[in-house]
Amino acid sequence: MTVAGHSIVAAAVRTGALLAAALLTCTAATAAAPASLNERLSGDIAPVHDPVIIRQGDTYYVFNTIGRYIGVKSSKDLTHWTDEQPVFSQIPEWAKAAVPGTDGIWAPDISYVSGEYRLYYSISTFGSNRSAIGLATARTLDPAAKDYGWTDRGMVVMSQPEDDYNAIDPAFIADESGNHWLALGSFWTGIKLFPLDRESGKVVPGTRPYAIARRPAPEGGPAPVEAPFILRRGGWYYLIASYDYCCKGVNSTYYTVVSRARSVTGPYLGKDGSEMMHGGGTILLRADLQEKQRFRGPGHAGAFTDKDGTTYLVYHAYDREKDGAPTLRIAPLRWTEDGWPEALP
Secondary structure, X not given: OOHHHHHHHHHHHHHHHHHHHHHHHXXXXXXXXXXXXXXXXXXXXXXXXXXXXXXXXXXXXXXXXXXXXXXXXXXXXXXXXXEEOOOOOOOOHHHHHHOOOOOOOEEEEEEEEOOEEEEEEEEOOOOOOOEEEEEEEEOOOOOOOOOOOOEEEEEEEXXXXXXXXXXOOOEEEEOOOOOEEEEEOEOOOOEEEEEEOOOOOOEOOOOXXXXXXXXXXXXXXXXXXXXXXXXXXXXXXXXXXXXXXXXXXXXXXXXXXXXXXXXXXXXXXXXXXXXXXXXXXEEEEOOOOOOOOOEEEEEEEEEEEOOOOOEEXXXXXXXXXXXXXXXXXXXXXXXXXXXXXXXXX
């Protein structure tokens, strides 16, 4: 073999050694990467629908739709979750009178307002907009506390068949001026925003809602947008909403978008300038990539900012490896330099 031939072989050996070393380094780094929060979740994390999260003291609480009532889960570390007693043991009498045929309580929202916890909840029958939102309050979320207990405050707002909205999926927000608002809506003409009386927590009598998101469709066609949540950060209001269809197990097509506005009443625009009033927004959560296909239909998200400033997005998704069970998911948010949230795995 010529000298040149020896040089080529030597170079090839060196290149191969470098590639092997790089591969080993990459493999080691991958193996050493810590598991994500979602990968570490354990305990009573299924079934869960429509979750929202809050913290009291050293304990996190997730409120969610489960069975016929509002379920509660608690955790000390955000990873291991334990079922607590549900908020309700029966449907309130006012709700059964307002929405005949209702057999469940859906889609809660939890906030700490004026020294009390306010839980908004939905009363409806599937596919109808004869619906109502109620309010229950408590002094503490700790079921072991002496003063623990929920007091139902009755109806907050109701929609009728002649209305162009559906009064479910409530979400409370206080604006920068201290005014209180309730976002709500599912299908029909989309997401609405009502002003609230600060003392009672109920819709101000005689007020009409602001329209803040919709998905135009041909007459008679579906316009699936629902589950609003508004997060305030850095002078912006971020509107999170779910598009397409939930509640079909692994066949659910739910995904979650985000938009933002300088005013709580909008207009809300996606990162590309697309308008939420025209079905726009920026994708925040979508199903696992095709090569994995485990968690499907991620949606009905709520946000919570912890004491250290980390904002977490809580949502449900359908676990293909467990017969499509609706499962609790929690993702920390990373904020881009231009102020847009990105959900970590």
